[in-house]
């Protein structure tokens with residue numbers, strides 16, 4: 611399957627003499643969930659801004675759906691890529707939740723029926739039915755986050771960028787967000803998550819890109835990444851508790867409690 615996103619030798623610095631990112635090359639295919647990890651200031655959010663066209667590389671290319679993003683307008687990039695920013699209040703600009711979610715599909719040349727369908731579906735999936743007429747900025751931070759998520763999924767972009775979308779969510783809402791990610795993946799859409807939370811990465815990502823010293827230090831499957839303590843150290847992240855527990859029990863990498871229980875079952879049954 612052709613990648614939806616391809617970076618080739620990308621370099622960028624807010625001051626071009628001091629690159630924040632250099633020689634970044636990777637691609638993302640439809641249906642992949644890719645986590646971008648690294649310490650504070652490693653350049654994760656900057657990378658997302660290069661993907662959605664808010665920033666342009668000083669060198670190298672960003673390809674979106676086979677086209678050079680450097681030759682695309684931000685609106686053309688937005689047709690393929692939707693972003694949930696770290697602070698949703700920076701992207702919300704309508705006076706009601708309904709209008710905020712309806713805005714994107716209304717720009718896409720869809721029939722009124724299709725627009726209504728997109729709105730209803732996004733609202734149902736994010737649990738926002740009770741607050742449709744509320745001003746988004748009157749909602750708590752977690753619900754505002756879901757307004758941003760709903761606005762993005764209603765547009766059905768090929769690639770979604772989530773910048774710390776899980777941050778500050780309680781357990782129920784983390785599950786809701788995880789479910790949405792799984793559904794989008796199943797529908798063949800790609801997701802790039804900037805994420806400090808390794809439990810969330812282990813539970814939801816297929817692949818990990820790790821940034822260190824401005825370079826792509828890791829590009830591995832999530833299992834390979836968490837199995838390799840040197841890789842997690844290289845990008846300054848902690849292994850999730852479940853991975854440490856599996857290792858302490860002499861098991862291969864487990865990314866969730868059910869996975870670890872399944873791996874231990876033969877030992878438990880055998881009484882070992």
Ligand SMILES: Nc1ncnc2c1ncn2[C@@H]1O[C@H](COP(=O)(O)OP(=O)(O)OP(=O)(O)O)[C@@H](O)[C@H]1O
Pocket residue numbers: 624630648649650651652653654655656657
């Ligand atoms: N608008 C800006 N102008 C100048 N420098 C910036 C700007 N935004 C970020 N930087 C700098 O670029 C570097 C990378 O920042 P970035 O926010 O991309 O890192 P990050 O990995 O997302 O960090 P965090 O995990 O803290 O969100 C940092 O040194 C930061 O201070």
